[in-house]
Every structure is written in structure tokens, then in C-alpha cells.
Amino acid sequence: MNTYPLKEADQIEPVLFVKNLSFGYGHRLVLQDITFSVERGIICGLLGPNASGKTTLLKCIDGVFTPKDGSVHVEGNSMSSLGRRDVAKLMAVVPQQTTVVFSFTALQMVVMGRAARLTKFRLPSTHDYHEAEAALDGLGIADLAGRFFNELSGGEKQLVLLARALFQDTHILLLDEPTSHLDFKNQFMLMDVILDVTKKKHLATIISLHDPNLAARYCDRMVMLKSGRLYKEGLKDDVFKENTLEQVYGIKVRVENTSHGTSVVVPEQR
Amino acid sequence: MKHHKMAMFLATLTLLGVVIASLALGRYRIDLKTLAQVIFSALQGDNGNTILATPSMVLFSVRLPRVIVAVMVGASLSVSGAVFQGLFRNPLVSPSILGVTSGASFGAALAIFFAGSSAWAVGSSAFLWALIAVFLAYQIGRRGGNSVTSLVLAGVIISALFTAAVSFLKYKADPYNQLPAIVFWTMGSFNSVIWADAVRVSSLIALGLVCIYILRWWLNPMALGDEDATTLGIDVPRARFIYIFITTLIVAASVSICGNIGWVGLVVPHMARIIVGSDHDALIPFSALSGGIFMLVMDTLARVLPGGEIPVGILTSLIGAPFFAYLLITNERKGEWQN
Numbered sequence: 001m002n003t004y005p006l007k008e009a010d011q012i013e014p015v016l017f018v019k020n021l022s023f024g025y026g027h028r029l030v031l032q033d034i035t036f037s038v039e040r041g042i043i044c045g046l047l048g049p050n051a052s053g054k055t056t057l058l059k060c061i062d063g064v065f066t067p068k069d070g071s072v073h074v075e076g077n078s079m080s081s082l083g084r085r086d087v088a089k090l091m092a093v094v095p096q097q098t099t100v101v102f103s104f105t106a107l108q109m110v111v112m113g114r115a116a117r118l119t120k121f122r123l124p125s126t127h128d129y130h131e132a133e134a135a136l137d138g139l140g141i142a143d144l145a146g147r148f149f150n151e152l153s154g155g156e157k158q159l160v161l162l163a164r165a166l167f168q169d170t171h172i173l174l175l176d177e178p179t180s181h182l183d184f185k186n187q188f189m190l191m192d193v194i195l196d197v198t199k200k201k202h203l204a205t206i207i208s209l210h211d212p213n214l215a216a217r218y219c220d221r222m223v224m225l226k227s228g229r230l231y232k233e234g235l236k237d238d239v240f241k242e243n244t245l246e247q248v249y250g251i252k253v254r255v256e257n258t259s260h261g262t263s264v265v266v267p268e269q270r
Numbered sequence: 271m272k273h274h275k276m277a278m279f280l281a282t283l284t285l286l287g288v289v290i291a292s293l294a295l296g297r298y299r300i301d302l303k304t305l306a307q308v309i310f311s312a313l314q315g316d317n318g319n320t321i322l323a324t325p326s327m328v329l330f331s332v333r334l335p336r337v338i339v340a341v342m343v344g345a346s347l348s349v350s351g352a353v354f355q356g357l358f359r360n361p362l363v364s365p366s367i368l369g370v371t372s373g374a375s376f377g378a379a380l381a382i383f384f385a386g387s388s389a390w391a392v393g394s395s396a397f398l399w400a401l402i403a404v405f406l407a408y409q410i411g412r413r414g415g416n417s418v419t420s421l422v423l424a425g426v427i428i429s430a431l432f433t434a435a436v437s438f439l440k441y442k443a444d445p446y447n448q449l450p451a452i453v454f455w456t457m458g459s460f461n462s463v464i465w466a467d468a469v470r471v472s473s474l475i476a477l478g479l480v481c482i483y484i485l486r487w488w489l490n491p492m493a494l495g496d497e498d499a500t501t502l503g504i505d506v507p508r509a510r511f512i513y514i515f516i517t518t519l520i521v522a523a524s525v526s527i528c529g530n531i532g533w534v535g536l537v538v539p540h541m542a543r544i545i546v547g548s549d550h551d552a553l554i555p556f557s558a559l560s561g562g563i564f565m566l567v568m569d570t571l572a573r574v575l576p577g578g579e580i581p582v583g584i585l586t587s588l589i590g591a592p593f594f595a596y597l598l599i600t601n602e603r604k605g606e607w608q609n
Binding site: 095113 | 356487490494501502504551
């Protein structure tokens, strides 16, 4: 399904390095010794069963959590040496679900993506609002600008949050299970948009997903986590294998090739 | 955008109207013509007009400082309420959530208990203890995880502590002089405002309001939640500290001069949100204006209603609560209550 060619140079120079990363709450280690890297222009899928540490890993990468051990390097900078503003200029996050207590409009939500680039003590200018409108337009949702975020559907909310992340104008995009609240059609709609912007804007996109088939369809690379450890990572075709999937998810599966040239994984008949 | 500007313009006009009405109304009534004459002659530096001596005295020495303080306190309480509601992501939060008013009450009661009721001592002690209470709550909340929940819990703890201390002082106080003084103080009033207080408190409040006005838009990402704000590039603990610091200063200044006036900080920002929306860009200035209007109207009513002056803190709730109920019912569809 992924018809965009990979650029050679990108495979040589990763923008995000996660090295020997460990993290825990108290004495309980949630992540142990995770190492992988991501280049620009590709989608890297983060897979694993519940409680395998996908969300925690994303939060360690974006610096919401401070790793216990190991490091995260972004475009040559160690994360531990960067302030919040600097981090927000390097990577943008689409949260899993944002419940907003107050009624902000979609446009007001998107403009907040500008926060890290505003001069301190400044408000967004009319120009910023126009650009935020353009960001909404870029995802084909210009008509949502004046609508209240809380009143949007799940799919529309994710698109607005994606527009906000793109408005942050970073090279790295992190998404935490963006499809988990979406219906069948909207999952593909959103993933199509994510694939599109990743290739067009040449982003390094890391996305945690529940559904291995969605990952197989859209991701160039995969990182498989099992109980807080890296089980396997690499190009999709190397990771998306019966053996690996069975080990990680703990069920008997069969990988089948569809007539479109993509692979799907289905559980074995009981 | 246009809608907000219109609302802001109308609120400014209303505030001007209410100020003029409040200067004119009272037990000593000054009609508009005399009011104009007094202001005109004062502007010309002419104080020798004997006919105008009494209205001039009432206007400049009694009513004007009181009007200024009422407007500033109203603005300070409602802006602080708006800031706290955003910071704590809860439309039910009032500026007293971190214990500022219970600290102030304790300070006032302490001063009345030990130092008699010298206005200066009571005001200073209230101000000081308001700051101490919030400082303690903030420190406890910071050590307890530095989350919104830990801060709110710390505020509850500190409020309970200081409320108990006030009760103890009330119990031990002389029931003929000190006890009524403590009770009346906690009801809140602009009764004893003089120029010296007005200048001191208003300038502090004005400074704080300007700071919040400058930083107002950053409350939008803060209101989304700590994680969202963090990934958008905000140092959340630092930003939260700055907002809490400024609002605590201006709320402490407010309660130090007029006692506890509840309800304004909870409800005025709420009403403002119904009118101009949740974007703090518009919400903060509009809260300031409507808080000033609301407080001045209540204080003027407290002065002119028959039966002698009553503490304004009683009126703000007595009139404010039904008004809020009305807004809640009529604006149900626009509400902030959906979750």
C-alpha cells in the first residue's frame, strides 16, 4: 500500500536515537534497555500487547518522563540537555485523547501549536491564526475551524490534533494510538492522512498502534515491545512474521498475503 | 472576534455608567449636575467653591476611593478565578482553592485577637497570612507530586487547618468586641476604605492584572492539561508557579482590604466565559471588566439599600447566586459542563 519510495539518504541519517533506554515507576521497571532509531520520511510503528510499554516509551521520547537509564538523542541533541521549548520545536505529539474542559474552537486548538515558537510574552498574531487556518485546510478540515473541539467526532478530533502537531512545524511526529477511538473507516482515513503528511513533509513519524494489520499496511519500520523489552525492530517485512507476532501477542497466528500485495495477520482457527 | 470586541466595548461603557451612578448615589445624594460641577472644578484646581465643599468632600474623600477599590477588588477576584479555573482545568474552582482566604481570615482574626482592631494591623496580618497559607499549600502540593490534584488537596488541607485556627480564635475571643469584629471581617465590606489603602492596594492589584493580561494567552495550553502543555513547549511547573504567585498577591491584597468576599471569583469568570468564550485572550480582560462592574454594583447596593449598610459579601451571594442560576438555565446548551 505504501507506494512512496524511501529516500536513500534518510536511511543513513536517523533524526531520533533511542539508546539503552530504561524507565520505571519506583523499583518496578516498565522499560528495559530499548535501543532503536528512526529516520525522516518513514513511519515507525510501535507494537506490543497492553502494558508492554508503548505509551511509556513515547512519553520517554517526548520527555514527559525522564528515563532512568540510557538516552534519547534528537537531531544531534541529547534530550536531557534541552528545555521544553527546544523539545517542542523538534518534535510534536498527538495525544491519545484530549478531553478539554473548556470550549476551545478547533482553530484555537491548532494555534496552540505555535506556543514554542512565539516570543515570550507574545500572543499569536492574526498571521498565526491565518496560518493555523491553512494548517486545517491542509488536512481538508478548514470547515471545522469555528467548531468547538468538544463537539467534534472522534475522527475530527484526531485530525485537529494532528493539524496542531503539524502546525508545530517539527521534523518528528509522535502519535499515541491515534486510531483507538475511531471506527473502521475513520482508522484508514486518519492513517492515510498520516502517511501522506509523513511523505510530503518528510517527517520521522512514530506511531503506537494496537492493530498489527494497520501497522503492516502503513508502517515502514516496526518496533515490537514485549513486557517492557524490545523484542524485535527493523523493516516491516523483517518484523511482521508469524513467529514474532506469536511470541509478542501470545496467540497462534497466520500471516497471509492479500491480492493487493500487503500482508495481514489473522488468528488461527480454534 | 468582532463579537468579543463588541462585548468588551459594552462592558467598558457599563463600567463607566456604574462608576458615575455609584459616585452619585448614597445617603448623601449628589445629582449629576453637581457631580459634573465638582469634577470640573476639581480638574481646574479650584477648591474654594463653598457651595461645592460638602459634595466635593463626600465625592473625593469617601466615595471615590471606595469606588476605585471595589472595582479593583472585583477585577482582581474574578481574573484570579479565571486564571485558577484554567490552571486547575475546573470551572468550579475559585481563587480560594489554595487557602488564600482562610489564611487571610486567620491573619485578620489573629490581629483582632492580639492587636485590637487597628485597620492597618488587621490588613497587614491578613495579607501576610494569606501569602503564608498559599506558600504552605504550594509546597505541600509540589512535594506531593506537583499535579493539579495534589495542589487542590494541599489547598483543602491548608484551608481546613486555618479554618480550625480561626474557630479557635473565635472561641477564645472576647465575645463583645473581638468576636463581632472577626465575624464582620469575614463577611467582607468596603466600609472602611480610605485613600491610603486605595492607593496601596489598587497599585498592587493593577500591577498584577497587567502581568496576567500579558501572560493571558498561555493559559490556553495550560488549560489543556499538563502533558499537552508540556509537549507544546511549556515548562508547566514554572508557568503554574508564576500564575499562582501573581494571583495570590492580588487576591491577598484584595482580601486584606475588604475581608472575604466570596462568589465573585467563582462565578464572574464563569459568566464571562458564557459571553466571550473560553479563549483566555478575551476571557481575562472581559473577566476584569465584568468583575469590576459586578463588585461595584453590589457595593453600591450595599450602601443604598434601605435598612442601613450591609456587608457586601452577603449581597454578592444573595444576588449573585440566583443570577447565576438564571444564566445556567438559559445557557444550558453552551455549557462548559459536558465531559
